[in-house]
Each structure stands twice: as structure tokens, then as C-alpha cells.
Amino acid sequence: MTEASEGRPTADEGPAPATVDPQSDVGSPALARALATGDRAAVARSLREDAVVVPVLDREDGTPQVQVFPAPEGADKPYQVCLFSSTETLAAFLGDAPERAFSLRRRESLAPFLTRHGAALHQVHLDPAGPHPMVATVEEILTALDPQPPADDPTGLFDETGTGISGEALHALGTVEEPGGFRGLGIELNLPEHWAIIELDEPERRERQIRDIVKQQTAKLGDRSAPLRRDLREKLIEVADKAEAAGGKVMAYLLLPGQEATLALNLTLYWHDLGPEAGSSSHLQRVQDRIGGELGPDDALTRTETLSGPFLRHVRLGQGSEEVGGQNLPLLLVDYWAEAPGRQSVARLSFSTPHVGIRDEMLRLTDKVLFSTEWILGQPTEDAPAAPDSDGAPAPVAPASPSPAAV
Structure with a gap:
């Protein structure tokens, strides 16, 4: 911001x-x-x-x-x-x-x-x-x-940063069809403290954040972990470089310990500035058609309409990277595709976790992350950048906090 x-x-x-x-x-x-x-x-x-x-x-x-x-x-x-x-x-x-x-x-x-x-x-x-x-x-x-956690929260990771949509945001959203009206220029994740953030589009800060994450996660291993820390840093830098080249804006890692083992959940935020729609199909509809034509037997694709626009949730199984010996590691992959107000951009929140055995619990957690995001809305000008990140959006205004009725 x-x-x-x-x-x-x-x-x-x-x-x-x-x-x-x-x-x-x-x-x-x-x-x-x-x-x-x-x-x-x-x-x-x-x-x-x-x-x-x-x-x-x-x-x-x-x-x-x-x-x-x-x-x-x-x-x-x-x-x-x-x-x-x-x-x-x-x-x-x-x-x-x-x-x-x-x-x-x-x-x-x-x-x-x-x-x-x-x-x-x-x-x-x-x-x-x-x-x-x-x-x-x-x-x-x-x-x-801070709202009180519900009694039936099975994950124990309740976090509800956004649960409604402001009147100012509704007013801005009502102008997206007008010439020069407000439209989505970025998205704010609003992750709680137990997430570690890597900002992909600032190289110096990115490397510093990677060093801090690796240091925190290997602190108990002592001095003998120096080679491991070096390898982890190099691998994270490589992954971050690839994500940034693919349009990634932010990577995040859940660092909250579970009762018996640390929960592993990774998130990459992508921002796709696609320009005005061509033809009768929206950008999100084209994404939906493409994914729908490639669904595997265990895939699940759902679409939800909300006050601040529709989103898709694509759930599937995958495998870890062969480069690090994870080709036999099953992963739960969850992608959320959200259509930005004004329908000229699409945000993608891409999650991966090895906890395939607690699929429903992990989906509740990823849903909470999505429903805590906020659109950054603005009235574009001729000199405004086309696809700013969440910390550099020009003329940001009241974000549309997601809720079961507003993403």
C-alpha cells in the first residue's frame, strides 16, 4: 500500500x-x-x-x-x-x-x-x-x-481479517462499468503474523527475506547446518526468480507449528494484467473453460459469485519437484482465480501443501486466506503503471474486503 x-x-x-x-x-x-x-x-x-x-x-x-x-x-x-x-x-x-x-x-x-x-x-x-x-x-x-474464533474451527488457525465490504468499496465497485471508473489495480493479502513473506519484485528485499526465513527454520540445527542453509537459500532464490518471471508478486510460507509437526503450506500470488476483454467471454470465463477442458478424475473446479466479483477454486493432486528429490511426494494444489473489478485483470493465489490427508482442513485454511484479501481499487490515469503490486498501486481507494458474499 x-x-x-x-x-x-x-x-x-x-x-x-x-x-x-x-x-x-x-x-x-x-x-x-x-x-x-x-x-x-x-x-x-x-x-x-x-x-x-x-x-x-x-x-x-x-x-x-x-x-x-x-x-x-x-x-x-x-x-x-x-x-x-x-x-x-x-x-x-x-x-x-x-x-x-x-x-x-x-x-x-x-x-x-x-x-x-x-x-x-x-x-x-x-x-x-x-x-x-x-x-x-x-x-x-x-x-x-479481532473476532473471536468459532467453536467449530477444526484447524485451530482461525484468522478472519475481512468479513464484510465497506460502503465506500461498494460505491467504487459500482463505477467499474463507467468510462474512467474505478477498477482493480492490485490485491492485498493481509496475511497474519505466522506467515513469512517474500516480495518478488524487489530483489534486495527478496534475498534478505529469504535469509531470514532460512535462518528461522534452521535455528535449532546449530552451526553444522551452514551447508543446509546455503542450499535452502539457493533453492528459494531460484524458486522466487522463476515465480517472478511468471508474473508472481508475492510468495508466502506458513511457519506456524502444529501439535505434532510443522504445517507446510506455500502460497504464490500472481497478477495478470490482460487488458480489455475481447469478444463475449470474460478473462475469467476463458480461464474456466481452459481448466475445465483439462480436468483430471480427482480434480475439483468450482465457481463462486460474490459482491466484488467471481472467483474460481481449482483443487487437484500433484507431485513435488524432481530437482529436489520430491517426485514421489504427493501434493495438494489449490488455485484461486479472482476477477478484478473492471474485468481487465485476474489475480491468482496458488497454494501447495504435502498434507493431502487433511484436505478439508487445508481447504478451510486456504479459503480463509482468500477471504482475507482486499482489492486495491483506483481510477487509472495515462501515466499509471499497468500492473502494480500491492505496495505500489496508484490512487488506491477503499478495498473490497472479502466475505462469503464479497471477494
Whole structure:
């Protein structure tokens, strides 16, 4: 995602923030009641389940960003975030400030912002001008925004970064058919901490990330593992080079230990910028037709329609690489093909795992990864790059957080 100049935190927002006159009924009555009683548990619940008013500013390119404020003198971090239960309490805080735009945000877009920029944020203030102000740490708010795992989660790896779709994203999605309207320019994975990331399109950072992964995974082997570490680094660099040459943007490895053995799950994100559709078939339909004509007896291909576009899930069995002696290792391969809003690009999330014996559990996990992604939406300009990665998309706006009804 983009960063503002001089390191000031920014975030994806809606295409047109509101500037209506303050009204107490615009916001979250539940949050206002919780603040009035000082019930921190109720505040956490309202932040998790309801929308919150967030002040925004316009970038030079016309797209809005979250407005942050200087932290008090002596604070260990430069900025603080202010959240409001209504536009009335926001107006009381802004006073005569000329910038009066705001956006309603839910946890699925607020949590990624706080996670990305937590290192620069001192505190979070709720209704700082009253009538019932409350101060919390970034960690407290992130904990409040984190949903509780369901009792029937068989993997024990519950992670639900995105569970809805914001009003701003719905507005942007509604313009994709219009000339100059918003369209998908990239995709944000939003992987939790137990995933190790390799960014394929930045060679220096890529090699550093590979070194860190190999060091972490061989830490218990001691100095005698030096030749193994070298071989692993070389193999990962080779795999990353091939993935990048094929259009890969990000590789990720699950590093979370299981109860008896470490779970092995690899992910590569590809972005295919295909341009305007030709003929009567969409790009995704052409992918579906091609895969459907080559299905094996154990393959499964399904299509799901969602609020922010359709996606395919292709599940099949394969084998490991002969180059590393894995030709006899069965693999579960899962590909998700998602049509970007505007239908000019297709994102592919490609998973592989040797845990073929727990197929259903692994599919639940890969589904969760997919449903935590967000589209980066923007209005393309003549000088905008054709296929940016998730950290370099021009003019990003409110992403469409996936849910069972929105991918």
C-alpha cells in the first residue's frame, strides 16, 4: 500500500468522503452508549461490530487518506489516531478546521491500517473532545477488532481479517462499468503474523527475506547446518526468480507449528494484467473453460459469485519437484482465480501443501486466506503503471474486503 511523504501513515479510503453538516445520527450509537458508561468491553464490541467515524484528507491525486494527528510532546511515536462515535463529536473536535471530510469505516478496513502503521502511532483516542473521551493503545484496539474464533474451527488457525465490504468499496465497485471508473489495480493479502513473506519484485528485499526465513527454520540445527542453509537459500532464490518471471508478486510460507509437526503450506500470488476483454467471454470465463477442458478424475473446479466479483477454486493432486528429490511426494494444489473489478485483470493465489490427508482442513485454511484479501481499487490515469503490486498501486481507494458474499 502507499505511504504518504515523510512517513506519515495513510490508508485506503472511499472514492468520495462525506462532508455533511454534523448530525448525531451519523455514526455508531452503540459506541456512543459504550463510551458514556465507560464500559471498555462494550466499546470493543461496538468497534468490532459497527462502523466508526474517521476524519480523512485528500491526497494531491484527489484520493482520500485517514487523517492522523501529532502525538503529545514527549510521546515515543509521532502520531495518534482519533476515532469518533458520530459526526457531531467529530465536529466538536475539529472546531473551525477547514478540513471536515470523514468516512465510515468498519473493522475489516480499520484493522489493516492500524497493523501497517502501528509503529508510528502513539495512541488511539475515541471522541477526544468529549462528551465521553477514552484513550486506548493501538494493541488494545487491534485486540478489540479481532473476532473471536468459532467453536467449530477444526484447524485451530482461525484468522478472519475481512468479513464484510465497506460502503465506500461498494460505491467504487459500482463505477467499474463507467468510462474512467474505478477498477482493480492490485490485491492485498493481509496475511497474519505466522506467515513469512517474500516480495518478488524487489530483489534486495527478496534475498534478505529469504535469509531470514532460512535462518528461522534452521535455528535449532546449530552451526553444522551452514551447508543446509546455503542450499535452502539457493533453492528459494531460484524458486522466487522463476515465480517472478511468471508474473508472481508475492510468495508466502506458513511457519506456524502444529501439535505434532510443522504445517507446510506455500502460497504464490500472481497478477495478470490482460487488458480489455475481447469478444463475449470474460478473462475469467476463458480461464474456466481452459481448466475445465483439462480436468483430471480427482480434480475439483468450482465457481463462486460474490459482491466484488467471481472467483474460481481449482483443487487437484500433484507431485513435488524432481530437482529436489520430491517426485514421489504427493501434493495438494489449490488455485484461486479472482476477477478484478473492471474485468481487465485476474489475480491468482496458488497454494501447495504435502498434507493431502487433511484436505478439508487445508481447504478451510486456504479459503480463509482468500477471504482475507482486499482489492486495491483506483481510477487509472495515462501515466499509471499497468500492473502494480500491492505496495505500489496508484490512487488506491477503499478495498473490497472479502466475505462469503464479497471477494
